[in-house]
Amino acid sequence: MSQFEFENRVVDVVPGSLVFISPLTMHSIKNDSRNSNFILQFSPRLLLNTLSSMEEHCILVPSGILREKGSFLINSGTAMDNMIQELIENVPTILLPVPESEVQLAGYPCQQEIRLSAALLSLLSALLDSGLLRIENTELNTSHLAKMQMLLSRLIRHPEDKLTMEAAAALTNMSYSNFCRSFKSTIGYSYVDFCNVVRIHRAQELLLHSQMSVTEISELLNFGSIGYFNRIFKKHTGCTPLTYRSSRR
Missing domain, CATH: 1.10.10.60 (Homeodomain-like)
Incomplete structure (x- = not known):
């Protein structure tokens, strides 16, 4: 089990669960040595560049059970689990910590970037449809x-x-x-x-x-x-x- 600390609370996260951290949210992770975390970080700019209807001041935030409990268990073999597995298979593995001097832009080939973006957008769409995410206006562009x-x-x-x-x-x-x-x-x-x-x-x-x-x-x-x-x-x-x-x- 891992522990995630964010929004002034500590959340116990069982293996196979999803945690969504909104932009500019202070957070930390305390990992059980028997588990590993798959962390997928993306910029709000991805949605703005992809969706013509996405406004400059909008961001994605947790909603429903994900907001209430801080994490959501993804059942194995479900459509959402398959989407996550596709992302895991296509994102290169990076061993942390990475020295700051060695951090570089991903530089994915165009075909791989399209595949990753499509998989991520499909997952975000499923999370929105299920009420686990919602779009919220923020004061900042x-x-x-x-x-x-x-x-x-x-x-x-x-x-x-x-x-x-x-x-x-x-x-x-x-x-x-x-x-x-x-x-x-x-x-x-x-x-x-x-x-x-x-x-x-x-x-x-x-x-x-x-x-x-x-x-x-x-x-x-x-x-x-x-x-x-x-x-x-x-x-x-x-x-x-x-x-x-x-x-x-």
């Missing part, structure tokens, strides 16, 4: 979505950097007020809360896998004071950094 994704990637890769909200808004070419409103409605967190979540995740890694003291971790991640670090850490994990470290070692 695809250009802003792409810039917001770049911002999130930067925040996640470098949680120790203190990037002000004004600087973040400038990076996305949005006004301060529009950025604040759009970030909250799209990501589900305020900008400050998102930065804190990312820093707490990094702090958890350092507490478990480094010899750094709690004070050193607090200073590295720019929490300002050990008291503030302890308070924010306990808010998100339910315990202090020292308790978290001692209970897991």
Whole structure:
């Protein structure tokens, strides 16, 4: 069994289940060593380039049981299972982690790209027909979505950097007020809360896998004071950094 964390909840996912992560949704995966995950990532631009009726501000989001439970078990031998198997057979296997310097565009031959796109669109159509997905309007167009994704990637890769909200808004070419409103409605967190979540995740890694003291971790991640670090850490994990470290070692 695997665990997926997204939208402020942890979902237990049994083998053979489908999880759908919407654009700009913060998520993480805790894998059982006996299982493997097939991850298929695609840009909203795929739908815009393929469907003339798809509007710039629209994205796909989970619906129905998939939204309620966070995952959906695909029964073996069903039409939906066959669609997924076709995708698995046609997508090249990539062993993770891949060094950032080696990440490249897929560069599929035209025939293979058509086959993959057709298989993916068939699966998305089936998910929409079954009520597991729906089309939702968002405040951001695809250009802003792409810039917001770049911002999130930067925040996640470098949680120790203190990037002000004004600087973040400038990076996305949005006004301060529009950025604040759009970030909250799209990501589900305020900008400050998102930065804190990312820093707490990094702090958890350092507490478990480094010899750094709690004070050193607090200073590295720019929490300002050990008291503030302890308070924010306990808010998100339910315990202090020292308790978290001692209970897991």
